[in-house]
Amino acid sequence: MSASSAEKVVAGADSIELLIERARVLVEALPYIQRFDNKTVVIKYGGHAMVDDELKANAIRDIVLMESVGMRVVIVHGGGPEITRLMKKLRLKPKFLNGQRVTDEETLSVTEMVLDGKINGEIVNGINLAGGRAVGLSGKDAGLILARRYRPTGPDGQPLGDIGYVGEVERINPEILDALDKHEFIPVVSPLGVDAEGQTLNINADTVAADIAGALRAARMILLTDVRGVYLNPEDPSTILTALPVAECEKLIADGVITGGMIPKVRSCLRALAAGVEKTHILDGRIPHALLLELFTDRGIGTQIIS
Numbered sequence: 335m336s337a338s339s340a341e342k343v344v345a346g347a348d349s350i351e352l353l354i355e356r357a358r359v360l361v362e363a364l365p366y367i368q369r370f371d372n373k374t375v376v377i378k379y380g381g382h383a384m385v386d387d388e389l390k391a392n393a394i395r396d397i398v399l400m401e402s403v404g405m406r407v408v409i410v411h412g413g414g415p416e417i418t419r420l421m422k423k424l425r426l427k428p429k430f431l432n433g434q435r436v437t438d439e440e441t442l443s444v445t446e447m448v449l450d451g452k453i454n455g456e457i458v459n460g461i462n463l464a465g466g467r468a469v470g471l472s473g474k475d476a477g478l479i480l481a482r483r484y485r486p487t488g489p490d491g492q493p494l495g496d497i498g499y500v501g502e503v504e505r506i507n508p509e510i511l512d513a514l515d516k517h518e519f520i521p522v523v524s525p526l527g528v529d530a531e532g533q534t535l536n537i538n539a540d541t542v543a544a545d546i547a548g549a550l551r552a553a554r555m556i557l558l559t560d561v562r563g564v565y566l567n568p569e570d571p572s573t574i575l576t577a578l579p580v581a582e583c584e585k586l587i588a589d590g591v592i593t594g595g596m597i598p599k600v601r602s603c604l605r606a607l608a609a610g611v612e613k614t615h616i617l618d619g620r621i622p623h624a625l626l627l628e629l630f631t632d633r634g635i636g637t638q639i640i641s
Contacts, residue, residue, distance in 0.1 A: 363631070366629060370404070371404040372405075373406065373552075374405075374406040374407075374551070374552040375553060375556065376546055376547035376554070376556070377408070377543070377555075378543035378557045378602075379558055380539065380558055381560040381620070382619060383558050384453070385416075388622075391460070393619060394464050396626050397409065401518075401520055408520070408546060409521065409522045413448050421441065426441065428441075433598070434497050437498040437500050439499070441498070442499045446534065449525070449526060450524050454470040454472075454524045457470070458522050461520055467518065468520040468522050469520070470522050472523070473526045473537065474526055475510060478507055478510055478523070479545075480504045480506075481504055481528065482502060482530075484501055484502040484537075499533065499535050500535060500537070503541060504529075506545050507549075523542065525537045525538065525539040527542075543557065544605040544609070549609070553611075553612045554613055554614070554615065556614070556615045556616075557599050557603070557615065558625070559618065559619060561596065561618055563575065563636040563637030564578055564586070564596065577640060578640070579641075583601075583604055602614075607641045612641075614639045614640075615636050616639070618636065
């Protein structure tokens, strides 16, 4: 056998090993694909997976694949960094109170411009180019999100101040989502709602995702963020909690294990579970194909909060 022929045999063996590994991955995914057939999964799409081009492409392909194998996917997106960026370009100073953006009339106009005019359209276009069929929605469309003014309070229950046109969900009307699902479209929802007088309100996207997941009795709600999940020690990656029972969440918050921006995410998961969602997940969207790794593999990669 010539040297070139031997090299081809070795190369062929390498190719066969690679193909066998790919087949093994597909076989491992099969029971999960079957389990989630015709089940609803609500994804809060945020973090670097929204702004890094490669991560964005990965997340969109994951979503299209999930829909293609029979899952009913609903996306809720945020847009805080983009809103702040545009405000600074317009020489408007972002203000926050207790972690919430103070939203006056000018800020609300910028928020609508970014959420509905830019981010929502980009996600819809990306999904459609990848072979899916997406439709962009605002929470204002067809009465999807009825909201009321959010009045923040401190630990003592006293009001902290007026933060403007910021809302909290009062009711979800899933009729338009059901109609889109019936015709196999992927809804992409921006977190804006209206109150009883028709005033537009900006709402936290994690909360919107939780309430939509609850209204749809979703099998899963997934929060894509820039953190791997919940850690017993944030400095030690080996302490990640792959499964976190509801009963332990408030204790970990009280003990200072769950802190900062992770608190509202965990509480959004608790809100969804209380409304009937089967499981909730917090994932690091910076990991390529995080959605598929969490849903379709035996180990997963994030934190499941379970009832």
